Amino acid sequence: MSTAKAALHRKKKKAATQVEVCTLLLGTKTFGLPITHILEIVGAARPQPVPLAPIYVGGLVHYRGDVLTTVSLRQLLNMPPKEGKQDLLVMESSGEIFGLLVDSVNEVLAVSSADYETNPSILDERWRALFAGAYKLKDSLLVMLNPEQLDPMRLSATRAA
Amino acid sequence: MDELTREFLIESQEGLDRMEQCLTNLEERPRDAGLIGEIFRSVHTIKGTTGFLGFKRLEKLAHAGENLLSLLRAGKLTAGNPTITGLLQLLDGLRSILKTIEADGTEGAGEDGLLIGWLEELQAPAQAQVMHPAHAMANIHPESASCAGAVATPPPAAPAPVDLEPVEPVRTLAEVEGDPSRPRTQGSAAESTLRVDVTLLNRMMNLVGELVLTRNQVLQATSADPNMTQLSRRLDIVTAELRESVMKARMQPVSNIFSKMPRMVRDLSQSLGRRVRLQVVGQETELDKSLLEAIKDPLTHAVRNSLDHGIESPDARLAAGKDPEGTLTLKATQEGSHVVIEVSDDGSGIDVEKVRRKAVERGLISADRAAQLGERELQQLVFLPGFSTATTVTNVSGRGVGMDVVRTNVEKIGGKVEIDSRAGQGTTLRMRIPLTLAIIPALIVRSIKQSFALPQGALSELVHIPPEEAATAIEWIENAPLYRLRGKLLPLVFLDRLLMPGVEHPIDTQKGAFIAVLDTDGRRFGLVVDGLADPEEIVVKPLSGVLKEIGLFTGATVLGNADLALILDPGAIALKAGVTLREEEPTCADEGENADAYALSYLLVEAAGRQAAVPLADVLRIEQLPFKRIEYVGNRPVLNFEGQLLPVEDSDGVLTAAEGNPEAKIIVVVCREGNRHVGIAVSHVLDVAAGSDLFETGTDQRTSGVTLLKSRVTGVVNLGAVVPLPAGQQMPAEWSQRAETVA
Numbered sequence: 060m061s062t063a064k065a066a067l068h069r070k071k072k073k074a075a076t077q078v079e080v081c082t083l084l085l086g087t088k089t090f091g092l093p094i095t096h097i098l099e100i101v102g103a104a105r106p107q108p109v110p111l112a113p114i115y116v117g118g119l120v121h122y123r124g125d126v127l128t129t130v131s132l133r134q135l136l137n138m139p140p141k142e143g144k145q146d147l148l149v150m151e152s153s154g155e156i157f158g159l160l161v162d163s164v165n166e167v168l169a170v171s172s173a174d175y176e177t178n179p180s181i182l183d184e185r186w187r188a189l190f191a192g193a194y195k196l197k198d199s200l201l202v203m204l205n206p207e208q209l210d211p212m213r214l215s216a217t218r219a220a
Numbered sequence: 221m222d223e224l225t226r227e228f229l230i231e232s233q234e235g236l237d238r239m240e241q242c243l244t245n246l247e248e249r250p251r252d253a254g255l256i257g258e259i260f261r262s263v264h265t266i267k268g269t270t271g272f273l274g275f276k277r278l279e280k281l282a283h284a285g286e287n288l289l290s291l292l293r294a295g296k297l298t299a300g301n302p303t304i305t306g307l308l309q310l311l312d313g314l315r316s317i318l319k320t321i322e323a324d325g326t327e328g329a330g331e332d333g334l335l336i337g338w339l340e341e342l343q344a345p346a347q348a349q350v351m352h353p354a355h356a357m358a359n360i361h362p363e364s365a366s367c368a369g370a371v372a373t374p375p376p377a378a379p380a381p382v383d384l385e386p387v388e389p390v391r392t393l394a395e396v397e398g399d400p401s402r403p404r405t406q407g408s409a410a411e412s413t414l415r416v417d418v419t420l421l422n423r424m425m426n427l428v429g430e431l432v433l434t435r436n437q438v439l440q441a442t443s444a445d446p447n448m449t450q451l452s453r454r455l456d457i458v459t460a461e462l463r464e465s466v467m468k469a470r471m472q473p474v475s476n477i478f479s480k481m482p483r484m485v486r487d488l489s490q491s492l493g494r495r496v497r498l499q500v501v502g503q504e505t506e507l508d509k510s511l512l513e514a515i516k517d518p519l520t521h522a523v524r525n526s527l528d529h530g531i532e533s534p535d536a537r538l539a540a541g542k543d544p545e546g547t548l549t550l551k552a553t554q555e556g557s558h559v560v561i562e563v564s565d566d567g568s569g570i571d572v573e574k575v576r577r578k579a580v581e582r583g584l585i586s587a588d589r590a591a592q593l594g595e596r597e598l599q600q601l602v603f604l605p606g607f608s609t610a611t612t613v614t615n616v617s618g619r620g621v622g623m624d625v626v627r628t629n630v631e632k633i634g635g636k637v638e639i640d641s642r643a644g645q646g647t648t649l650r651m652r653i654p655l656t657l658a659i660i661p662a663l664i665v666r667s668i669k670q671s672f673a674l675p676q677g678a679l680s681e682l683v684h685i686p687p688e689e690a691a692t693a694i695e696w697i698e699n700a701p702l703y704r705l706r707g708k709l710l711p712l713v714f715l716d717r718l719l720m721p722g723v724e725h726p727i728d729t730q731k732g733a734f735i736a737v738l739d740t741d742g743r744r745f746g747l748v749v750d751g752l753a754d755p756e757e758i759v760v761k762p763l764s765g766v767l768k769e770i771g772l773f774t775g776a777t778v779l780g781n782a783d784l785a786l787i788l789d790p791g792a793i794a795l796k797a798g799v800t801l802r803e804e805e806p807t808c809a810d811e812g813e814n815a816d817a818y819a820l821s822y823l824l825v826e827a828a829g830r831q832a833a834v835p836l837a838d839v840l841r842i843e844q845l846p847f848k849r850i851e852y853v854g855n856r857p858v859l860n861f862e863g864q865l866l867p868v869e870d871s872d873g874v875l876t877a878a879e880g881n882p883e884a885k886i887i888v889v890v891c892r893e894g895n896r897h898v899g900i901a902v903s904h905v906l907d908v909a910a911g912s913d914l915f916e917t918g919t920d921q922r923t924s925g926v927t928l929l930k931s932r933v934t935g936v937v938n939l940g941a942v943v944p945l946p947a948g949q950q951m952p953a954e955w956s957q958r959a960e961t962v963a
Contacts, residue, residue: 107784110668110719111770119767119776119784121433124426126776126784128764157764211766 076172080194082201083148083161085132089201090161091168091194096150096206100164104129104147115214117160120147128211129158132204135189135214152210159209170194170201188217228269229322230415235262236315237479243307244482250299259307260289266314277327278317284336285310288343297343306342308483309335418509421470428463429759433778435459467508474552474561475503477516481523481550488527495534495545496527502552507559511653514633515561518626522563522649523548525623530567530647540644542566555864558635559655564648570641572598579604599641603627626651631740631791634660634677662758662777664785665736666751667715668725671785673758673777674747678740678790682752687732694748703735703746706821706908710737712746713797715788718772743794756780760787772796822936825889825902828872832902834889834937840897841890842905848882850875859899861890868899869937875901893939900937 080091081100106118106129117131129147133140141162148159177192191205207213239262242255249255267282285307291297299307313335320328435455442448478500489496507515531537531546538544551562575598576590584604585593593601602623626649627637634654641647654660654677662673663682683705685693694712695702701712712735716725727733728750735746758777767773772793773786822833823842843861850857850868857868857875868888870876878884888899 107670107786109767109770109773109786110670111772112767116766119786121778121782121784124430124761126761126763126778128767155764211764215766215769 077169078172078175080168080170080201080203081148082165082168083132083146084163084165085136085161086138089165089199090132091170091201091203092148092150092159092206093203094167096152097148098151098156099149101147101149101158102164103144104158104160105144106147106158106160113211113215113218115218116211117145117158120158122149122156122158125156127156127158129160130209130211130214131160133160133162135209150206150209152207152213155210155212157209157211168196168201170196225273225321225325228273229318232266232269232314232318235265236311236318238262240308240311240483241479243304243311244486246299247301247304247486253293253295256289256293256299260286260293263289263310263314275317275321275327277330277332278314278321281310281313281317281332281336284339285314288339291343303342306339310339416469421466421509424466425470428459428466429778431459432463432759433782436780437782470508470510471506472509472512473503474505474507474512474559475500477512477519478503478550478552480516481519484520484523485527485548488524489531492527493533494527494531496531497545497547499547499549500551501549505552505554505559507653508655511633511655514629515635515651515653518629518637518651519550519561519563521623521626522651523550526563526565526567526647526649530565530569532568536568540568554655555652558652561651561653562648563651564646566646569643569645569647570599570602570639571643575599575601599639602639603637631677634675636677660758660760661755662787663736663755664753664779665715665734665747665749665788666753667749668720671753671779671783672715672749673756673779673785673787674736674738675774675787675790676755678738679736680739680744681737683735683737683746685727685733685735687727687729690727690729690732701748705737705746710735710744710746711797711799712748713793713799714748715793716748716750718793718797738790738794740790740794743791743799745794745797745799747788747790747793758785758787821908823889823908824906825900826904826906827874827900827902828877829903830872831906832937834891834900834939836908838891838893838939839889840892843888843890843899844885845888846882847875847878847884847886850886857901859888859890861897861899864897866890866897866899868901870901872901872903874903891937891939898939 079094081094081097083090083092101120101122104120106120108118109116109128112118115130115135117129117134120127120129127149131140145160145162146164148161148164150157150159171194174195175192176195178187178190182190188208189205191203193203194201208217239259242258246252246255246259263282263285267279267286270276270279270282288297288303288306292299292303297303313332317327317330320326320330435452439452439456442452481500482498485496485498488494526548531548532540532542534544537546547566549562549564551560551564553560553562572595576593579585579598579601580587580590584601590598603626604624623637623639630637630651630653636652638650638652639647640650661676663676663679664671665674666672683703685703693703695704695709701714702709703712704710714725716723731751734749734752736749737746738744756779758779760775761777762775763773772789774789775787777785777787779785821836823836823839825832825834843859845859850859852858853865857870858865859868868875874886878886887902887905889902889905890897890899
């Protein structure tokens with residue numbers, strides 16, 4: 060959560076086209092999520108596995124009196140599971156709350172919409188649904204995740220199809 | 221829709237609900253001025269407000285009704301059957317317009333001319349009375365006398381009987397409320413209650429659940445520090461009380477759904493040509509709001525069934541030597557953590573031969589099997605899907621989607637349904653509903669290194685397989701695992717193999733395994749788990765759609781140690797594992813009658829050196845507890861068991877021996893006796909004696925009280941002889957005298 064605070068202190072150069080993006084680490088990769096979809100970041104979550112659940116379900120976590128279904132970003136992207144604790148992003152999509160498990164939450168970046176480009180046409184079909192374009196940073200590309208597509212209900216629909 | 225209209229809709233609906241209840245009561249007491257006043261007020265309020273809001277159609281209809289009601293109120297007209305029917309029609313008319321307003325904000329284009337005309341026609345006798353009082357009396361009274369029954373017919377000059385509150389023909393609401401003679405109870409009830417949105421209550425419930433968990437963690441963290449202990453204990457108490465109050469806020473009296481029944485019974489019995497008197501007992505019993513909603517349909521169905529199949533036509537009743545008017549009783553009582561709702565009629569009862577025939581005809585059971593079934597077992601067949609004995613399908617019931625739906629709905633909310641019927645005397649349908657849906661008792665089981673919650677509603681017993689027997693106790697027919705439970709083969713389902721198929725799951729050679737014997741939807745099977753933890757009252761949390769789709773879990777819960785556990789759905793497990801539906805096992809509700817069917821097993825206990833036997837079917841639980849848990853009412857020992865006080869039989873002095881040592885462990889066998897529970901203090905629980913041995917001895921196990929167990933003559937505890945609590949005095953216990961043991 061300290062990263063969120065750091066972001067507040069960041070000076071905004073071009074206020075009108077500035078977008079705040081939360082960056083997450085997954086192994087060696089970095090992804091971005093617009094902070095508007097994130098309700099809370101919970102550190103060191105220990106999800107309870109659910110037998111027979113779809114592969115991308117990371118388990119259940121207890122969150123403010125509710126039981127949240129989590130999506131494991133690693134399993135969703137066909138990466139090997141990680142041992143130990145993970146960070147949890149509590150997200151909201153179409154009225155339902157769910158969790159997204161990532162290796163760790165990095166920082167909140169202010170990026171300019173001028174640096175944004177949509178998914179390239181050569182991108183593989185299965186990634187195209189999950190990704191929502193990228194921001195061209197100085198030394199790398201920040202791939203954005205599509206928060207609408209991460210909802211477990213949506214995933215079960217698209218995976219089944 | 222603006223706030224004012226919404227407010228008006230809620231208020232009017234409540235008014236109409238009250239009116240409906242009053243109308244059905246009015247049928248019994250047509251001269252009750254209080255009832256008429258109440259109905260008048262409901263209609264008057266609607267009329268007044270609609271004029272203000274500009275709902276012309278509603279106003280016109282309400283006005284016509286009000287005219288009729290004001291005559292009733294002035295005592296110029298008596299509420300006879302046609303008048304009440306007319307007023308009920310008015311109620312329906314008003315309701316349907318309100319519904320349209322709720323849906324789209326307009327009154328709709330309907331025409332109420334016919335109804336208004338009818339309401340005006342009903343006023344006619346009153347005008348006759350104005351002109352010829354003497355004739356009018358003759359016109360009206362025959363009608364009222366049949367309904368009024370015991371109510372003394374007052375002289376026509378007096379508008380109302382003296383013992384009732386005087387009602388002046390007041391025309392405005394302000395005057396009515398200003399009347400000092402009117403009791404204030406209704407007003408004060410409204411002032412002390414508050415309308416709360418259910419979602420807000422749900423949210424509060426969630427937060428309280430969260431608080432309970434945080435408290436548990438605080439209690440653990442502070443247990444070492446004496447200063448904090450004091451504080452955390454306070455937190456503990458406050459949390460528990462808060463939780464209880466929030467739960468209470470969700471409770472509503474069953475009268476909320478019972479009050480819909482008089483109208484339905486009236487309409488149905490008229491259309492079916494029955495004469496039925498409805499008795500309602502225990503209206504004030506409270507249930508969680510969501511549960512109340514859930515039992516509305518099953519209850520409606522049960523009442524319809526009673527009217528259609530249960531209570532006979534007046535002629536048939538007369539022929540059978542019964543009162544031509546049948547009685548239908550709705551009864552709600554609280555028993556521990558359950559509410560029992562009974563629908564009973566004094567009709568023809570279930571014709572078991574017809575049931576047998578129909579069940580075979582519809583291919584629900586085989587003819588051989590049907591021939592073997594006893595009366596009680598046959599009765600339970602009505603719960604099978606697709607069953608109906610009705611020879612013709614009526615629009616009331618008989619479509620074969622009846623009782624199984626009742627059962628499914630009740631079981632869905634963790635309840636149970638039983639039917640008890642005597643040919644020619646009537647039928648009782650009993651629904652046992654847990655007090656709240658949000659919190660259910662569950663057994664925590666371990667499998668694949670996780671905890672799972674198993675709702676206790678489906679659990680009938682637990683069997684431990686010690687490690688040394690693990691290899692032999694479970695027998696196989698090809699790939700079907702089976703266990704011999706008291707001589708019968710029980711199909712088994714391994715929870716670990718079900719949840720993690722394709723992985724080897726050897727039985728733990730250290731601890732063995734446990735079988736939870738489950739009974740659900742007529743399917744009986746054993747669920748094999750690695751371990752058992754304590755039973756817990758769990759708070760049910762819903763699962764997201766994607767996990768519901770797995771189909772084996774009904775929800776999740778947070779355990780006392782802050783771990784999450786998935787709640788297993790026994791019915792779904794049975795289905796998934798392919799456990800097929802089998803014919804109903806008899807329930808153990810009453811012994812005596814079908815003792816020969818299942819009471820062949822006994823629990824062998826020892827009390828102060830003597831052996832005694834308790835029919836196993838009646839044993840609910842064996843509790844080992846410290847002596848200090850026993851309390852005394854007068855000189856009778858009692859035990860607080862799941863919130864119920866049960867008398868503890870101690871004729872062998874097991875308790876006396878433990879006196880003075882509050883920590884001494886004593887054993888109490890908790891048994892079911894009729895519809896109460898009793899406890900029996902014993903020194904040891906020895907064994908369960910198998911039924912086949914008993915059978916071979918050929919002794920009469922029903923009532924003689926003595927049987928041959930393990931080649932010793934053993935007294936059978938007569939549970940009926942345990943003195944009920946209110947009696948207060950200790951009586952010489954019968955069973956101890958009979959429990960003489962001959963070595």
